[in-house]
Amino acid sequence: xxxxxxxxxxxxxxxxxxxxxxxxxxxxxxxxxxxxxxxxxxxxxxxxxxxxxxxxxxxxxxxxxxxxxxxxxxxxxxxxxxxxxxxxxxxxxxxxxxxxxxxxxxxxxxxxxxxxxxxxxxxxxxxxxxxxxxxxxxxxxxxxxxxxxxxxxxxxxxxxxxxxxxxxxxxxxxxxxxxxxxxxxxxxxxxxxxxxxxxxxxxxxxxxxxxxxxxxxxxxxxxxxxxxxxxxxxxxxxxxxxxxxxxxxxxxxxxxxxxxxxxxxxxxxxxxxxxxxxxxxxxxxxxxxxxxxxxxxxxxxxxxxxxxxxxxxxxxxxxxxxxxxxxxxxxxxxxxxxxxxxxxxxxxxxxxxxxxxxxxxxxxxxxxxxxxxxxxxxxxxxxxxxxxxxxxxxxxxxxxxxxxxxxxxxxxxxxxxxxxxxxxxxxxxxxxxxxxxxxxxxxxxxxxxxxxxxxxxxxxxxxxxxxxxxxxxxxx
Amino acid sequence: xxxxxxxxxxxxxxxxxxxxxxxxxxxxxxxxxxxxxxxxxxxxxxxxxxxxxxxxxxxxxxxxxxxxxxxxxxxxxxxxxxxxxxxxxxxxxxxxxxxxxxxxxxxxxxxxxxxxxxxxxxxxxxxxxxxxxxxxxxxxxxxxxxxxxxxxxxxxxxxxxxxxxxxxxxxxxxxxxxxxxxxxxxxxxxxxxxxxxxxxxxxxxxxxxxx
Ligand code: B12
Ligand code: FES
Numbered sequence: 001x002x003x004x005x006x007x008x009x010x011x012x013x014x015x016x017x018x019x020x021x022x023x024x025x026x027x028x029x030x031x032x033x034x035x036x037x038x039x040x041x042x043x044x045x046x047x048x049x050x051x052x053x054x055x056x057x058x059x060x061x062x063x064x065x066x067x068x069x070x071x072x073x074x075x076x077x078x079x080x081x082x083x084x085x086x087x088x089x090x091x092x093x094x095x096x097x098x099x100x101x102x103x104x105x106x107x108x109x110x111x112x113x114x115x116x117x118x119x120x121x122x123x124x125x126x127x128x129x130x131x132x133x134x135x136x137x138x139x140x141x142x143x144x145x146x147x148x149x150x151x152x153x154x155x156x157x158x159x160x161x162x163x164x165x166x167x168x169x170x171x172x173x174x175x176x177x178x179x180x181x182x183x184x185x186x187x188x189x190x191x192x193x194x195x196x197x198x199x200x201x202x203x204x205x206x207x208x209x210x211x212x213x214x215x216x217x218x219x220x221x222x223x224x225x226x227x228x229x230x231x232x233x234x235x236x237x238x239x240x241x242x243x244x245x246x247x248x249x250x251x252x253x254x255x256x257x258x259x260x261x262x263x264x265x266x267x268x269x270x271x272x273x274x275x276x277x278x279x280x281x282x283x284x285x286x287x288x289x290x291x292x293x294x295x296x297x298x299x300x301x302x303x304x305x306x307x308x309x310x311x312x313x314x315x316x317x318x319x320x321x322x323x324x325x326x327x328x329x330x331x332x333x334x335x336x337x338x339x340x341x342x343x344x345x346x347x348x349x350x351x352x353x354x355x356x357x358x359x360x361x362x363x364x365x366x367x368x369x370x371x372x373x374x375x376x377x378x379x380x381x382x383x384x385x386x387x388x389x390x391x392x393x394x395x396x397x398x399x400x401x402x403x404x405x406x407x408x409x410x411x412x413x414x415x416x417x418x419x420x421x422x423x424x425x426x427x428x429x430x431x432x433x434x435x436x437x438x439x440x441x442x443x444x445x446x447x448x449x450x451x452x453x454x455x456x457x458x459x460x461x462x463x464x465x466x467x468x469x470x471x472x473x474x475x476x
Numbered sequence: 477x478x479x480x481x482x483x484x485x486x487x488x489x490x491x492x493x494x495x496x497x498x499x500x501x502x503x504x505x506x507x508x509x510x511x512x513x514x515x516x517x518x519x520x521x522x523x524x525x526x527x528x529x530x531x532x533x534x535x536x537x538x539x540x541x542x543x544x545x546x547x548x549x550x551x552x553x554x555x556x557x558x559x560x561x562x563x564x565x566x567x568x569x570x571x572x573x574x575x576x577x578x579x580x581x582x583x584x585x586x587x588x589x590x591x592x593x594x595x596x597x598x599x600x601x602x603x604x605x606x607x608x609x610x611x612x613x614x615x616x617x618x619x620x621x622x623x624x625x626x627x628x629x630x631x632x633x634x635x636x637x638x639x640x641x642x643x644x645x646x647x648x649x650x651x652x653x654x655x656x657x658x659x660x661x662x663x664x665x666x667x668x669x670x671x672x673x674x675x676x677x678x679x680x681x682x683x684x685x686x687x
Contacts, residue, residue, distance in 0.1 A: 142627050196627040197574025198601045342534055349531065361531040368534065454576035454600070463579070464536040 002040065005075045013037065013044070013069040013077070028067035033313075035066040042075030087394045087421040088113055088127045095122035095432040100173040103219070104427035105163055106234065107179035107187065108132060109141055109259065110282075113424055114166040119173060122432050128166040133158050134186070140279075141182035141230070141259060145192045156189045164217045172219030176427045180232035180259065181205065184223055199452065200229050207233070207441070224427070224441065227263075228450025230274040235261050235392075236444055237426025242390045242419055244270060245444050252382060253422070255392040256399075256409070257281055260374045263448075264381040270448040275377030280370035281322035281395050286363045288353075290319035292398070297353055299400070300327035302334055309354050317354035323398045328353055329367055330403035333469055340470040342368045364469075371409040372467035377453055378411070379462060382474050391418040405471060413473040479505055480516045483548060487520035487590075488527075490540025492547040499548040509555040513592060517545055517552075521590025525675025535579065538674065542586030549589060563594035565685035568610045569620040570602035571654075572631035577624035580654055583674040584620060591678040593618075593685075604631075604638035611639075611648055618681055621667075623654040632657070633665040640666075649684040653677060 005016040014028060017037070028035070030049035039062045050065050066077070098119050106113040109132060116126040134155045137147045148155050167175065177187065181202065185192045194202040207225040215221055224233035238253050239245055244265050253263040258279045263272040283289030283296070290296050295318030299310035307328065311317045320328065332338035332351050342364045344351055351359040378389075389410070391397070397418045404410040419425075430437045453459050466472070479502040486494035502512055524541040527533040533541075567588050571581045578600040589595045596614050598606055611619055619639070623629050632652050639645050651669040652662050662670035671680045 142625060146627050198576045365534055460579050464539045467536050
């Protein structure tokens, strides 16, 4: 998140940033580093205090402490505490060496990740992350689709330009893009109308290509195909990364988030479904909820019969993020403060976490709705039993598995392996193996079947059952 | 009447088997079917609504109570019909066109049924014409619309407008609800009422059915 400031002569950046809502965890004592900003444009000299709080490398990269930064004239900064935890991926993957550079893009509803890759050896040369600029026009996919109906094409132009800037100017042999069905349609300027009502079936789910001139990008682009409904090529490339299509026994890929997804399958066949959990795991619709930034409780443990909270940045707690919410609920159950039916047991129906931060009964209810939808979707698709569960995405990477099991989000009886940003990794695997790419994509698309959970009348009862904040098993 | 206490308890606790058994017992003991409804099921479901309202109950408990109430109703309904008993009102309910989210709608339908209304549930993804047809043929005085997607909320307006063009707007009261719906939205599209919860929906329906 960028911010432009015009400080008066020899004034610190703190005033302007404070007015913009940036917080100073240690009160501007230059002690905590929580007010870190990265200078993108303008001059901000390094002080002694900064040398103490920041690493050599950070200073070289333009990081400064806002509380003691003196500047003159126009300064553009990026604010650390507003930046999201964006998952990239550097895992080694098989490669067919060829000349030149290429890139992969994970086009998320909230965040964007671009990786520029050396095609000769598979090395990741550069990673760029940013917030999806479409967010200004609506936080969730539905509101963006709605915007596109009113202003067709605008969101497509916005995202293509933003990604073009992130790719830079150096020539690229090809760029592979993955994203959910809404992102796919908006990027390609396709008609989004079929995605705005039941049965949510679009006739244009296929992949598409753009020549470099069409996009004014440094290379030609290919957006990989969607699997059906809202399940897009981010999941398709997740299947590639976890090799679901090559397994002999069924495995599951679980993406926990606002627009959650479940994929279960093997080389014999793959089923996928979207399980719209809602924003609780991102701190949305939770009274004290916030994203995983400075001041967020991201970790809760039971200590001496009470709750021990970890706060990002080390300062005072301002709220609780998704991983903290799951932890807090698990600890609450452990201490008998929350019953399996979600009810808070104390008289005022609140679960205090830290000074000024507490969970209310309605927050626990939101968590039940969200985790219930994810777990019900998983149970619905894992009928014949699965070998292992791969956890995709940022949230899956940060939650404590023990807590997720205790609240009944993850099953008891299954090995769980977080796979980080599997969408990005799968895309890179496809980029680096051009000879087999087409056939593999075709095979996965042919193997996959999308199921609409809402179409099943039993979903409601399974969903209600899975709202319980208690452990569950997939088998038996 | 010990049997009705048992039935009341069974509905509150969401035990459909006990509810069915208690209903059979009450009828065998000569309790009038209408008394079972007005004297027991209605107050029991009101209590369930209240427990939901004060955050004691949540969706699972409510679904179980609804199931118990329905098990009892299934026994009582034919007897009521045979006796020609008129319901408090007739409600046509459904999730609007384009939307398949039906859990909230199902809860509202159950609460209305438990509140003594005759409920004609059209399911999900219901087009305006189907609401109109059902309201006309079943002689309903209330129409309840549910939507869970911001993109399908406009279907509520289309439905209200369709009743207007069909010349039926004076004959039925229309109530709307669902997580993204607000009182302002209800007012803006010309609906007669809004409630944010299933319990509130019954009070609202009673109010609307009177005038
Ligand atoms: C369960 C769920 C599903 C289930 C639906 C199962 C079913 N049979 O209904 C499944 C997984 C299938 C699903 C699918 C989708 N979902 Co969904 N889903 C949810 C979820 C998690 C809970 C909704 C729910 O049931 N709440 C519980 C009920 C009891 O509450 P309620 O409906 O609000 O009802 C209460 C009141 O509103 C009121 N009420 C309701 N109706 C009425 C009517 C009247 C007249 C009155 C007076 C009162 C009233 O009374 C009820 C009880 O108090 C929400 C997120 C969340 N955490 O809320 C997303 C959510 C609603 N879904 C969403 C989306 C986008 C979808 C999909 C379109 C795409 C996707 N990403 O998967 C699909 C397609 C569905 C379709 N085909 O229509 C979004 C909507 C975003 C938006 N801007 O519109 C949400 C908010 C999640 C998100 N991404 O943020 N979903
Ligand atoms: S406020 Fe600047 S370092 Fe703590």
